[in-house]
Amino acid sequence: MPIIKVESLTHVYSRGTPFEKVAVDGIDLEIEKGEFVGIIGHTGSGKSTFIQHLNGLLSPDTGRVIIDGTDPASSKEAARDVRFKVGLVFQYPEYQLFEETVYRDIAFGPKNMGLNDAEIDEYVRRAAWFVGVPESLFESSPLELSGGQKRRVAIAGVIAMRPQVLILDEPTAGLDPAGRESILENICNYHQTTGATVLLVSHSMDDIARIASRLVVFSHGRVALDGAPADVFSHAGELKSMGLAVPQATEIALALKKRGVDIDESIYTINYLRKLLVSLRGEVGKC
């Protein structure tokens, strides 16, 4: 049984006013337990609206969402249940920090789950470890931290609830390359260690291509492409017409192919490209 099942989901903002906007337009999607899914799409394609349905923050206008067998829209208890099962990290989550200390902020979620103090402590420390927040920072105010550290604390605040499904909305937006790299690594690590299902929303192809095992491409509120990264990136023309870039490695492969080099154009990581190029050069050298 898939852990997330979405059936012809539609969401309309400000229905019946001049500002009416169909943000999600008939999406069908199934996600299996333990998958690492990357969600990409241009700005305004409905990604953020879509993921807020997965933990019951928004209710579908038509269609249904089933999380691990329950429909969050069916009752208040179901919604609360699903909210702890599906952890959602919003875009720029650092603006939600409010407690006096880092520790207490991370503990907010577990406390709402009704755990006892010992459990809370364990959950908080583990979550902080996952995102690389050192225990020496536990007693500082979240407002004193640097931007990158705030982001980590905010992500820890969601991971601390030990959700079976972790959804992150552009977790690396506005960070420097080193910070981006290490947060992505933390997320990968979390996925591998806990076996949780992870949905990562991003518009950086290079980031997402490397770590997701499946890509779902959104365009104008619909799923335009869905499949393994290699499949998705072989539709380079379509991606470009949707206002999306293909990863740099694919770009180079395409350019080489155009000039008559016999190369697999569905590659998408720099490492693989380098290997291919080296082997090609070997062949050229032989001639």
Place this chain on the structure above:
Amino acid sequence: MLKNVTLGQYFPGDTPVHKLDPRTKLIFLIGYIVALFLAKNWASYALIFITLAAVSYTAHIKPKTLLSGLKPLLFIVVFTALINLLYGPGEPLYTFWIFRITRQGIHNAVFMVLRIMMLVCGTFMLTYTTSPLSLTDGLELLLNPLKKIKLPVHELSMMMSIALRFIPTLIEETDKIMSAQKARGAAFDTGKLTDRARALLPLLVPLFVGAFRRADELATAMECRCYHGGEGRTRMKQLRFAGIDFAAFALCALLIAAVCVLRHFGL
């Protein structure tokens, strides 16, 4: 959910009412309110109502839109009507318990409700057809003479424009933070009153921190563009009265005069 507030909402348009100078509209509104308070009988109320209807027709504002703005005031309107109805002076038509319903009371209640509704609708006409920015511009120019008595008119109007500009931003931010805290299991709508008050902390702290951060950034941005108050500041859009404004003034004066005449003759 929070998006539904129509606080000072502006409907852009290209009608004669939209084109009026904001100062004209402010003065017209004051004249309209004066007329409303001078009105004492059916004839003058009818006259004012016709004025309101004509303006809203010209401005392409539907009656439904105007009435929907009244919704938050429903309680006050009903309450005023009841008080007037139940405690009217004069011969009682009907008595029960401590209440006396009189002819004068019914009369008062009906007029009071009409007055409040027309007052609010008139004010909404102004905000529906004038963008907040041009409204504050007009207000600043109208209040300019008060600079003589050291009233910081420019600063006040700048504060008002900034406040108006940031209302939608803050509403959006409140929505976002609420969602984010709900995702961490916060409950805003259940529990005892004290629990609910405590539950607001995760919302209010980030909201205030954000507002202060924004204020700081805005101040820096203004300083970088050499803002130093109203002294010697010129405007890109100079406000000038045109023919249509004088027509509006004439209409306003006529309305007040007519209401005065009707009041005098007690029609």
